[in-house]
Amino acid sequence: MSAVLEVEELSVDIPVSAGLLHPVQGVSFTVNRGETVCIVGESGCGKSLTALAIMDLLPSSARRLAMRLLLDGEDMLNASERRMSDIRGSKMAMIFQEPMTSLNPAYTIGNQLAEALTRHRRVSREQARERAVFLLEKVGITAAASRLRQYPHQLSGGLRQRVMIAMALMCGPDLIIADEPTTALDVTIQAQILLLLASLQKEFQMGMILITHDLGVVARVADRVAVMYAGQVIEAGDARQIFQQPMHPYTQGLLDCIPVPGKTQRGAHLGAIPGIVPTLIGDFIGCRFRERCNYAMVDCVSEEVSSRDAVQSGHTYRCLLGAQQCADNAKRKASA
Amino acid sequence: MFVYALKRLGVAVLVAITVSMVTFSLLYLSGDPAMALAGESATQQDIENIRRVYGFDRPIILQYLSWAWGALHGHLGYSNYLRTDVAAVVFERLPTTMTLGAAAISFALILSIPLGVLAAMRPNTVVDRFALTLAVVGQALPSFWFALILIFWLGIEWRLLPITGTESWKNFIMPAIALGYYVTPGVMRLTRAGMLEVLSSDYIRTARAKGLRSGTVLFKHALRNAIIPVVALTAVQFGFMLGGSIVIETIFAINGLGYLAWESIQRADMPVMQAIVLVLACIYIVLTFLADMLNAFLDPRIRVA
Known part of the structure; x- marks a missing residue:
């Protein structure tokens, strides 16, 4: 499998009045052709900035x-x-979180779709129009030809996000980055859009980065998963590995938060991770999750934690606990 | 769009009617018009005669209606001072003032919109500070004083431009600058604020994510949206400028409506003043209507329901 995107030790620094903010620190991952990589994490963990950093x-x-x-x-x-x-827009394209505000209110859908193509390819206006109609139909918009003359404010949020997806596909990119594409949409529309993205990604054999905080989404579409916490990837691996044998205490806690049909008892408490994310301003030594971790040790404060291999190959996590111990913790949680 | 235009037109007509009522009442502002017409040495009988001849004895609503009917047909009254038809005088002077106004607003827009865009592109830099300084100075300087400075340097010291009259286009340069400069700060600040807001919007990020050239992003996607409030402001400012031209035309001895207004005020020539107020107000109403139409053209959210 050939790699579409290779990211190694990506960091983002933002100077703020209180010092230097490090929202993304040493993030590494690879996206292969025809593969969906999900970046998971709570708000402010640096997943959106990672995407913007890739797009420059x-x-x-x-x-x-x-x-x-x-x-x-x-x-x-x-x-x-x-x-x-x-x-x-040509080799990599991005779909944003806010379909309501991501289209220019002053221009028609057709105009905005066409310019994505004419900017990068030598095509006539007519060819661009045909491509736009083709893709609007692909993303499940009916009466596509007449939609081209409509303005964004005449479309619903779900339709606008479909237009955004079509726009990202105009040049047939190798990599598509979707930053929480369903967060702003109705629950009923969310699943449709995700399945649409997944099927398009398979059909056009693109690499896709899907950023989300919704583990249900991840379970359905991800080939591989990177879990981010406080600017770092704290666990990465195949989707199956992450869900069946989460290593990092944070990942375990995260999975604990979602109800599992047939297993979670009615009235039983779901898991929650107490505490808040540490500030990312200035230098930070040790594990970023230690304040909220049940397994925190003295070394977690003083020792810089690097990624290490889990039991299975391709599965890494960032914790001082040994692989066997993490696996045991996961089992104990699962049986509890 | 058609419905919107019709609504705006309706509002414009209503405003015009209101303005005409106010203008009409100007006639009574200085007391009994019959007494004013008759002069100081007139007898009570003379005043009564004048009242009957001019129709001042009719109910006020009838007087207004017949006046408004006349105004609609271009009869704006008779100037006792100039011994001539008011409409002829006013419409003879109007083109001069309109030329001055157009030149002034062009100057203001050409200066302020690029400056506003530049300031928004590089906020808190030297360019931004320069634009801000220009705006503050513009707002603080009275236009008559600025006009005198222009006359002193450009007209007298360096002898670059003629000081008075309307013989050639050169005569309009200094008055246009003096008049337009006053409008510049507001337009520039609004352009800057609009561009700053639009440039940080999601659809600009989308445009950049599509790989569009920075020029396309800036002019096609950003300015088109940022300019919408500026259109409305410009129409309002143009109205202020027509008022401001009274001062500027007087300073530069330009034979326009403003100068005529100044003369008429001195002579207490009520019919002429009345006509000028009415004409300027109507121009203002037309401009506001045009600005609304332009906004609808620029913003499909107004145009397409």
């Missing part, structure tokens, strides 16, 4: 650092702004 769309005050950032083998770290704008 960070706020101007933010600084991006990385060892390696390759798209189809091409280095994006030293690419010029001009080259990056050629890549964006």
